[in-house]
Amino acid sequence: MKQLPETTSVNAQVLASLRAAVISGELAPGSLHSVQNLATQLGVSRTPVREALIKLAQQGMVRFERNRGVRILLTSLHDLEEVFALRLLLEPPAVRRATTRLDGNQRRELRRMFAHMEKAARADDEFTMFEHDRRFHRVLLEASGNARLAAFVDGLRDMVLRRGVSTARASRSLDDIVAEHRAILDLIEAGDAEGAAKAMREHVRHTAELLIAQEAGADLGPGLAAVDIDLDWTGPARDHD
Amino acid sequence: MKQLPETTSVNAQVLASLRAAVISGELAPGSLHSVQNLATQLGVSRTPVREALIKLAQQGMVRFERNRGVRILLTSLHDLEEVFALRLLLEPPAVRRATTRLDGNQRRELRRMFAHMEKAARADDEFTMFEHDRRFHRVLLEASGNARLAAFVDGLRDMVLRRGVSTARASRSLDDIVAEHRAILDLIEAGDAEGAAKAMREHVRHTAELLIAQEAGADLGPGLAAVDIDLDWTGPARDHD
DNA sequence: CGGTGACGTGTCGCATGCCACTCTCGCCCC
DNA sequence: GGGGCGAGAGTGGCATGCGACACGTCACCG
Structure with a gap:
């Protein structure tokens, strides 16, 4: 048997595909998709797709909307x-x-x-x-x-x-x-x-x-990129350099 | 209609139940359980149980072991x-x-x-x-x-x-x-x-x-609780008080 | 002509069927 | 009597069935 034991589960493959699709923008932010469609496109059944989407939802990349589909969340x-x-x-x-x-x-x-x-x-x-x-x-x-x-x-x-x-x-x-x-x-x-x-x-x-x-x-719009944001919560005294 | 619209999904209820069971120790750390059993005990089907367990697995509380069951992880x-x-x-x-x-x-x-x-x-x-x-x-x-x-x-x-x-x-x-x-x-x-x-x-x-x-x-064993651990990564100079 | 309500389509959430694999236990052969 | 092996039970992973609900459309009524 030369078949390598590295049989990645369908779920993991689907997860990787979906993550890549979201990151690349192939699944546009704000858009709505059905599990069935995604499953068909990936050539698998709805179950592993749904499970992968649950993981992505926990991470905050997508959100399930009951009886409507799964929303690709945008990064504000x-x-x-x-x-x-x-x-x-x-x-x-x-x-x-x-x-x-x-x-x-x-x-x-x-x-x-x-x-x-x-x-x-x-x-x-x-x-x-x-x-x-x-x-x-x-x-x-x-x-x-x-x-x-x-x-x-x-x-x-x-x-x-x-x-x-x-x-x-x-x-x-x-x-x-x-x-x-x-x-x-x-x-x-x-x-x-x-x-x-x-x-x-x-x-x-x-x-x-x-x-x-x-x-x-x-x-x-261009030109007003100077937003007052302080990200650095680290220390007591913050001086904006 | 006084029926409140607060119909929590089965999944959420199962998730809460399982989390509580793990935390309380009702599901003993290190023990192995089948989705079917848990589903029967909770009076629902396998699907919502599995989905809840996937979320708990992402959080590190349990781990799926293929064809064996779900392992309740212990906190080391x-x-x-x-x-x-x-x-x-x-x-x-x-x-x-x-x-x-x-x-x-x-x-x-x-x-x-x-x-x-x-x-x-x-x-x-x-x-x-x-x-x-x-x-x-x-x-x-x-x-x-x-x-x-x-x-x-x-x-x-x-x-x-x-x-x-x-x-x-x-x-x-x-x-x-x-x-x-x-x-x-x-x-x-x-x-x-x-x-x-x-x-x-x-x-x-x-x-x-x-x-x-x-x-x-x-x-x-009792008596040797003084373990050398430094948790505090915060600053450059750490003095163990 | 405008508003309204019922119907049809599409979707998720949950239940269930099916398969390959693992582990156990008892039987059979030595 | 002891050891190996095979069959059966049990499991997770994937596929699929099914019901309830949301939303768009369009006919019908005012």
């Missing part, structure tokens, strides 16, 4: 604020912790992800870039030793991807993004937990500001 | 560490934020929850006490304006309840718990965001230490 400005406020609270401490706990495999994996990011950036391959960006962050989160934290933050990224993938380019080059990750990686390699945490904080904050400014601009 | 020491590390990272900033954003209704609700806690403590009604404890925290989390944060932290409490409800009494009286909440409430009422955040931090940390020490004692 407030959603972005929530996501980045949480990432600002969680990722820097996770990196601080990860720096001292990283084992050999994780360190190697982190370097590998970063290398892929660099390569993708040189090739101007946006999709691959963000793919490994996400995995870079995930390795760090898992290295913190807190699986719940890792899963939660990783899930938050889905919300952002829908807005971010195709728009981030406008305001920040792929090289800039790589540079921010390089800073984080270097400080981790140097064992500077505090510096790495601070670098991560700046990275997340920077990303947040660009995305939110852009989103606000898109909502309110 | 490490799980408690994860939960409280997250609560320490999230709840103090949430309270800091909530203090300045609390509206009239929320403030009233907060006072009401606290009053119920006091009353339950006087009546030595542990269950009602923890019920309103949870709602007290939830009001605060929601007042922070971050719904994702509120939902996430509230979900984390399920993990703790299973261990906490029947054991917390051993090391801390209900009055002590009320006192910690009174401190938080007073500082919020006084508009002292920083103080309230600090009080919340101490409250969570205190709860964590008691539960974890107790759990570690239960696991390793």
